[in-house]
Amino acid sequence: MARPEMLKLPEVLAEIKMSRAAFYRMRARGQAPRLRKMPNGQLRVSRVDLDAWWDECGDAAA
Incomplete structure (x- = not known):
């Protein structure tokens, strides 16, 4: 089984066209994709x- 592709946070922010601050506000409300902290401290999705x-x-917009 292949490992899932893990994206760096800047890559995610660029794809969803969102600022880091807005992303973290959504995360605080539980509305952001799950972040995974790597052993080196970097964040991945x-x-x-x-x-x-x-x-x-x-689905939420419909």
Whole structure:
């Protein structure tokens, strides 16, 4: 089984066209995709989690 693609936070922010501050506000409200902290302290978002989050955003708008 292949490992899921893990995106760096700046890559995620660029893809969703959102500032870091806005992302962290959404995260505080529990509305952001799941972040994973790597052993080196860097933050990552799995592609699967990001795609699922996009789908939830589309469902909420409908």
